[in-house]
Amino acid sequence: MPTTQPPGPVPSGESPLSGEPLPAHEPLLSVEDLHLSIAGRDRAGAERTVHALDGVSLRLAPGEALGLVGESGSGKTMTALSVLGLLPPGARVTSGRVLLEGTDLAAAPDQVLRRIRGEAVGVVFQDPLSSLNPTMTIGAQVAEPLLLHRGVSRAEARERAVETLRLVGLGQPGERMRNYPHQLSGGMRQRVAIAMALVCEPKLLIADEPTTALDVTTQHQILELIGELRERLGMALILVSHDLGVIARRVDRVAVMYAGKVAEQAPVARLFTSPRHRYTQALFDALPERAAGTSRPLATIPGLPPSLTRRPAGCRFAPRCAYATDVCRTEEPAPRPADDEGVHTYACFHPADPAARPAAPGEARPAEDAPASPGTDADVLLDLDDVRREYPLHSSPFTRRRDRRLVSAVAGVSLTVRRGETFGIVGESGCGKSTLGRLAVGMEKPTGGSVRFEGDDLATLDRAHLRAHRRRVQLMFQDSYAAMDPRMRVGAILREPLVVQGVGDRAAQEERVRGLLDEVGLERGAVHRYPHEFSGGQRQRLGLARALALAPSLVVADEPVSALDVSVQAQILNLMRDLQREKGLSYLFISHDLAVVRYLADRVGVMYLGSLVETGPAAEVFARPLHPYTRGLLETADSAVVDSAGETAVDGAPEAGPAEGAGPLAGETPSAADPPSGCRFRTRCPLATELCATTPPEPTAPAGEGHLVRCHFPLVPVAGSAG
Known part of the structure; x- marks a missing residue:
């Protein structure tokens, strides 16, 4: 790994592997009419073949970044x-080629592929733990590719491993070399995975959903790191993601995949401003950013992607497309150019009009679409007053020293949730959002302050009353599959809360289960199936149905849509809004996705290191943030709103103008x-002074009543500036 002057981008006329002259048009990677099938068996044991890829063609130039997007099962990961x-x-390439500098990897023997992996092509997976060995130290794992591919000594491999860990921004790399994966945070583990992929200086990096499980700031840091290293090392990049905001900022070209085929390819700015394929347009329409600040439901894509056990006739998107005609159902559209240069292609018989720009955020909607108004201050459902939650830091069994420190998970949070409203909680991982949710439902007791629900202090309730309280408040989890017993059928899973609480007889309970399935849009026959037989979106509908079984007044939703495709996410968010209107539900909605919270929440609270630093109406907080941390979150988030020049807007489009230290x-x-003294954000705040180190800030309302901020130096709009 170079130490002083890393190589710049590889010239287009030079091979990045051999260094020999190549024709200017020669790509680094060329996927040509690739067909891939997977042989297996269905639940009945019968043989079946899934046609996972059907004629995929892609080209990647040296140093270029290509994004692959589409719904789950579209073929993105299989292509990569x-x-x-x-x-x-059971998978095999049935036809087509995968050429890396002229070498067909689809037909290459195993020894060639083993040489290519890690040396010429690096890969970063979604879950770093899946690529890290829990029994090996970090140093051994980062050095291993050098020992395998470069034949260097162990001392040199160690030296280069330390250097690479420093290059990817891992603090104290020499010390981290001795750590094991479980001793690192999620973001640190992902940096280690990137170091492993880059230590042999590959010419192509494949990043498959590398930031899906990370919060907005860690995601930003990881993606910035990948971009910087790509430029320094002259690498090409294939970035697989279902996050359109990530794709908008991080790649040069985009390929939109659907049902094993490429539906559309274009430079990133052209695709986001002038999509031609109806599937691409439908994905963009489903983005929460498109409906931010409005009361309209999100656009959704009806139905499900087709089964790939047989090749569908005609256009694969036709059954879900509002513009489909008979020709779409009988003939398969061939890719066609959308411009004279041929850099923008699409496969659609009835393409979108390029002059019809995507709907702008904040578009007004009819009054009849407006949701029911939240309750007033006199109609408070949940009231948290100076709530604290601390945990003892357990001592290591291998040391004699006893650790008496406390982990301050929630530090003096006060908020109210009214009947019929959605209160959003946003912040980085580890800020205390989920702990606050558990306190709200009574799963944990606060170590200070009070949690009142409908006037009852949960800390004073006896067991019987606390059990009755649990009927009024329910949880909706991020991973709905992990929250269900895989050995139980759906009918038993949905009946279980009714049985535990003694609600009705068996016949009444079964009727309630059928009604719940109707409410969340699932067929009644689902009661006989197991959780693993459902898609991710369907399982999240089941999670919502279970949360509604006891007719609660409040649902605490902890990251309920973070792992879903944009189209499925839109369906779940619409369903939650519809049920809120019908039943007068209140939501405490916890998420690190700012666009989702901005769309769904009436009011929002921003948490940092256990403290609530800003609260107020969602539209006000996102448009005019007062706390430097809130502003920083908005500046950090990737947005899928792109202008004609290819520039992405800040998520939430703050109107506060360029404040000092913004970014x-x-x-x-x-x-x-061991939280900082005074203001807990001061160690990362560009505006911090000695006052911030000595005095915790009190909540103030510099922008008017209802919009509170804990900051000695709240941000104010700059006169005459544009947001």
């Missing part, structure tokens, strides 16, 4: 893994076991 030959059992968040969140 075909380059490395890392195919699942993406930098630095790491301090430990909750």
Whole structure:
């Protein structure tokens, strides 16, 4: 790994692998009419073949970044893994080629693929733990590719591993070399995975959903790191993601995939401003950013992607497309150019009009679409007053020293949730959002302050009354599958809360289950199936149905849509809004996705290291943030709103203007076991002074009643500036 002057981008006329002259048009990677099938068996044991890829063609120039987007099952990951030959059992390439500098990897023997992996092509997976060995130190794992591919000594491999860890921004790399994966945070583990992928200076990096499980600031840091290293090392990049905001900022070109085929390819700015394929247009219409600040439901894509066990006739998107005609159902559209240069292609018989720009955020909607108004201050459902939650830091069994420190997970939070409203909680991982949710439902008791629900202090309730309280408040989890017993059928899972609470007889309970399935849009026959037989979106509908079984007044939704595709996410958010209107539900909605919270929430609270630093109406907080942390979150988030010049808007489009110190968040969140004195954000705040170090800020309302901020130096709009 170079130490002083890393190589710049590889010239287009030079091979990045051999260094020999190549024709200017020669790509680094060329996928040509690739067909991939996976043989297996269905639930009845009968043989079946899934046609995972059907005629995929892609080209990637040296140093270029290509984004692959589409719904789950569209073929994004299978296309990326075909380059490395890392195919699942039963999968094989039936036709087509995958050329890396002229070498067909689809037909290459295993010894060639083993040489390519890690040396010429690096890969970063979604879950770093899946690529890290829990029994090996970080140093051994980062050095291993050098020992395998470069034949260097162990001392040199260690030296280069330390250097690479420093290059990817991992603090104290020499010390981290001795750590094991479980001793690192999620963001640190992902940096280690990137170091492993880059230590042999590959010419192509494949990043498959590398930031899906990370919060907005860690995601920003990881993606910025990948972009910087790509430019320094002259790497090409294939970025697989279902997050359109990530794709908008991070790649040069985009390929939109659907049902194993490429529906559309274009430069990123052209695709986001003038999509031609109806599927691409439908994905953009489903974005929460498109409906931010309005009361209209999100656009959704009806139906489900087709089964790939047989090749559908005609256009694969036709059954879900509002513009489909008979020709779409009988003939398969061929890719056609959308411009004279041929850089924008699409496969659609009835393309979108390029002059019809996507709906702008904040578009007004009819009054009849408006949701029911939230309750007033006199109609408070949940009231948290100076709530604190601390946990003892357990001592290591391998040391004699006893650790008496406390982890301050929630530090003096006060908020109210009214009947019929959605209160959003946003913040980085580890800020205390989920702990606050558990306190709200009574799963945990506060170590200070009070949690009142409909006037009852949960800390004073006896067991019987607390059990009755649980009927009024329910949880909706991020991973609905993990919250269900895989050995139980759906009917039993939905009946279980009714049985535990003694609600009705068996016949009444079964009728209630059928009604719940109707409410969340699932067929009644689902009661006989197991959780693994449903898609992710369907399982999240089941999670919502279970939360509604006891007719609660409040649902605490903890990251309920973070792992879903944009189209499925839109369906769940619309369903939650519809049920809120019908039943007068209140939501405490916890998420790190700012666009989702801005769309769904009436009011929002911003948490940092256990403290609520800003609260107010969602539209007001996102448009005119007062706390530097809130502003930093908005500046850090990737947005899928792109202008004609290819520039992406800040998520939420703050109107406060360029404040001093504005910009993406930098630095790491301090430990909750040893929080900073005074203002907890001061160690990362560009406006911090000695006052911030000595005096905790009190809540003030510089922008008017209802919009509170805990900051000694709240941001104010700059006169005459544009947001």
